[in-house]
Amino acid sequence: MGHHCCSKQKVKRGLWSPEEDEKLTRHITTHGHSCWSSVPKLAGLQRCGKSCRLRWINYLRPDLKRGCFSEQEERTIIDVHRILGNRWAQIAKHLPGRTDNEVKNFWNSAIKKKLIAQGFDPNTHNLLSRNHHQNNQIKSSCCKPKTCNHPNSTSVFTNLSSRKHVISMDIIKASLAASILPPIATTTTITLPHSQTNPCKSSLTTTTYNYMNPICLPTTTNIENSNLATIEYHQNQTSSNNLLSSSSSLTPSGFGIINDNCMWDVEPQFNGKEEMQLVQQQGAQLLQLQENICQEQVYKVNHEFNNNGQMAENVTFDNSNFDFEFVDSALMPCEIYTNVNSIDQLAWDC
DNA sequence: AACCTCCCCAACCGCATTAAG
């Protein structure tokens, strides 16, 4: 029994033969596929249109990459999945030459198991449990926090083998003033005081950004007030000229985005309720300038807070109520710690 | 060599959304 779209025809199912592939390829390369349901007939195939479409998209298309996923691709899948969940088609858009089916298969066959082995719930990307995590710390060779006293601290980091450096805002300011940039491909921890409107106002929040892009380095810093710092990121002159520059505004619980070449920022601000709203400042202008290459989701980040003013682990995303669109991007690995009293608590053991 | 088990991945299925009439 074929699909409803081609139930009148006798259709073949199962694996495609090289002859069928050739017929389909020849037909599509010469005539295109304006209507998939008519492709089988025109191409002389005993297949349904849906099957032809799938074969072309997942296998025959000339722009497919094939082969093993790179480490970078794997990292991108994990980071985007953390935000989007099982939206394979959306995830695949971050990986040129890869199909949703391919990404989905790779996730189910490899990444999911890897995350579980590392102590992460592949659905939520949170730690499965303290015991599980500790057990896997022994097995894993990647960097782990030496100490972290806050019980609600939740790591949703992609495992990276790079060394992490913990620095304060003052160090960043000093280093930028002296044109000493944070090391490439390291994680820099920035501690900022909470905003007055932040329910966690008695505490500090530390947001960890991973500068995994070597061509995107912070060049200037503006401390606008005690609870908001802006770091400008400019692309290296020698790199691709598709993107001119990017910026990142760091607030408590700041939320960063990194795309192919640059780091972008999504800036959560409190609206007085138990909800955060995204405000795009410098980034919004840049996005408008680059709208021809910016076709991606818009997210609203809702952080829930408990009665103690501590950020709950539950973070949801909503793509409504925003006029602008973000760049095609993978979310940057980011750790959020609440109620961190001293930066020393976040020293990482390498 | 024969059989078994595991698991990868191409393909299918069914539902949701979009487009066309």
Next chain:
DNA sequence: GCTTAATGCGGTTGGGGAGGT
């Protein structure tokens, strides 16, 4: 606005290769 067809997407299946016994 309704119906129907086409398309897109995510979950699932099962053929078959690899490795073990």
